[in-house]
Amino acid sequence: MTSTPKKLAEYAAMLGIWVGLLVMFGLLSQNFLTGATFSSLANRIPSLAVVATGMTLVLIIGGIDLSVGSVLGLCGSVMGVALVNAHLPCWVATLLALGIGLVAGTLNGVISVFFRIPSFIVTLGMLEIARGLAYLSTNSQTKYIGSPVEPMSAPIPGLGISPAFLMALFVIICSQVALSRTVFGRHLVAIGTNEEAVRLAGINPKPAKIAVFALLGLLSGLGGVFHTSRLGSSDPNAGMGLELSAIAAVVIGGTSLMGGRGSVVRTFFGVLIIATLEAGLAQVGASEPTKRVITGIVIVGAVILDAWRHNLNARGFRSLGKRTNP
């Protein structure tokens, strides 16, 4: 387990990178460091943040989920259909969206665990299935919803941030606590480190593995609800490519793709960095292709930095071990 001062130092380092980005864009563009930028940032973040949080847990067990963007799109679409076509109450539509996400995630987990298929493949299939269902359910049309869903993404007067942002923070805090303080979290880290050793220690790894995919499905559903409320309409194309942004945010936060190591709080910093980068580049007038090139460079750079820092730590530890144990 990482000691508290070390953990704080890591958080501070990521905060530093984020502040550095803000300062850089502030210098490049007069209009960047304004309230408008921050409220648009705060508006974009919740759906990516909750998905990236769930993705962190999936990567920690050594899995991956490529279907999150499609599932988010499907959940948003179902919500739109429920509200606009079926005239269901808003809370029913929301629960329906969350339920669909949970089912999709559970299917991912069950299939990959019981048929021993790599999660990469199963979720690749789910990516297609969920997107197809999103188009089918909406007839490939964007549905305008408007006022019933918008309050969730509107800033709370006097507080300046939306209920969605508060809920995302709540999800992040709960997930981090679950990861570092609960039996579930311990199982995830152990499974991601060495599943065979976990099995031989008398722990059945299957329930935790399924649960973590189910949870990510549920969070993708929540992301769909946030996304729908932000736009005031449901769009079957929503969340296209979100899986890549989410994975990028997670690895920028230093979670290992090999499993066994990761932090939800640092993923949140990864989300901040990605969102700020996108907003900032848009502000300084970078073209869409340029934005993508720069974002790609930042992702790879961040991971190289993390790998280098991690090796350095491991080496430092080893020489320390030698000194205390001659």
Add this chain to the structure above:
Amino acid sequence: MENPAPLLQVKGLVKSYNVPVLVDFDFSLRPGEVHALVGSNGAGKSTFARILSGLTLPDGGSMQILGRPYSPRSKREAEDAGVTMVLQELNVIGTLSVAENIFLNCLPRTAGFIRYHVLHEATRRALDRVGLAHVSPSTPASALGMGQQQLVEIAGILARNSRLIILDEPTAALTDPEIEQLFANIRRLQSEGVGIIYISHRMDEIQRIADRITVMRDGRMVATHTATDVIPSQLIREMVGHDLTERNPLDAGPTGGWALQVENLTSADVLHQVSFGVRHGEILGIAGLIGSGRTETLRAIFGADAKDGGEIIVNGQQATINNPQDALRAGIGLVPEDRKHQGLLLPQSILINTTLSTIPGHANRFGWMDSSAEAATTKDFCDRLEVRCSSSGQPVRELSGGNQQKVVIARWLARDCGILLFDEPTRGIDAAAKDTIHQLLRDLAGQSKALVVVSSELLELMAVCDRILVLSRGRITAEFTPSTWTQEKVTQAAFAGYLDTRESKQTT
């Protein structure tokens, strides 16, 4: 026979990892000769084979091939000199064709394109030499049986003009007709002047195929015999040597009731109706050659592998054990053979590793971990087992082998398992730490736990066990107590299942 120049002449070969593995080892091989190499586990056979085939460098000594100095620094250099080893695990790539497998590192090509007609022509010739003329060169290797795959590998070796072939337990996975085919090929190779070093446990096969037999013990050459002049029991006596110092017979044997009884444990091809019992306070050793079913026995009891039949009785009560969770509930713990891959979470802390099997015991009913209780447990067991570490947060990867093993043991003690299964508890551990582990095993027995210990080191078993069972080809062939065991008798029993492999095959 006149005395032809030796194909291979080895003089005074020396190699040691922490302990000496080869000591002044001498060996010679004539062209067209099959020279068998026998010895117990750890006698140095594999090390010698690895040195010959360029996989390991010797510390000293000289080797000559046809009078020229030979000191391969890589597998490639050995192959260039005409020396090749057929490994126990085959090196065949199932998805590639037979032809591609045979010529993998020298595919005939033009500008990077494989010239298939040349390749297949050469392959047909190579296959013909090993009696596989009916196999098409384009067959995927995975479509062939184990025996044919082995022949394909041998064909590949011949195609590269090998003069010296090392076969390490070549018949382990073969059926009787396949063995006959292999032997026919060995004879053909002999007639072509190829020298063969044949490493095997199976005395009957050695006597059939070998011209000379060299016995190894503790890295030395003990004796070389003409195959027709020697009987198996003499070879076994030489493998063991004189009985070394043994432990004083126990003051009093364990008197507790049965902690664990195993009845007719069976697992296809690996275990045949294995039955035994361990009492509280007893250390039961299981001896046997590698591959005799020792590890499989422990894993089947623990539920790590599926079994085909047999009953496990814990403290007089029938226990259904289908997976490790069941074993844990029955109070059985396993310290696995490969501690790095099966036992430990290497990058994680000592604390996480120690409490891995007691997570529920360190959490409240809402699943909240009690980290101070975990720290207390970890400290308690690290102190009791004298784990040398900087803190309980230190990753186990940084610990020495002995201390890593103690962490695995601590995990089961924290769980308070009454029955502990140890698979090679001191493998890769230095002598001092070995002693500590031995002491620990005796202490555990003193606390009336029941222990089953599998080890390749007979002396280790004799030092710690109250009783030794011997497994041979998946069957129990003997049981010894301190007053009846000798290294020779145990070794004899370990080879018993391999003495006449044909007969035992017919009875199964």
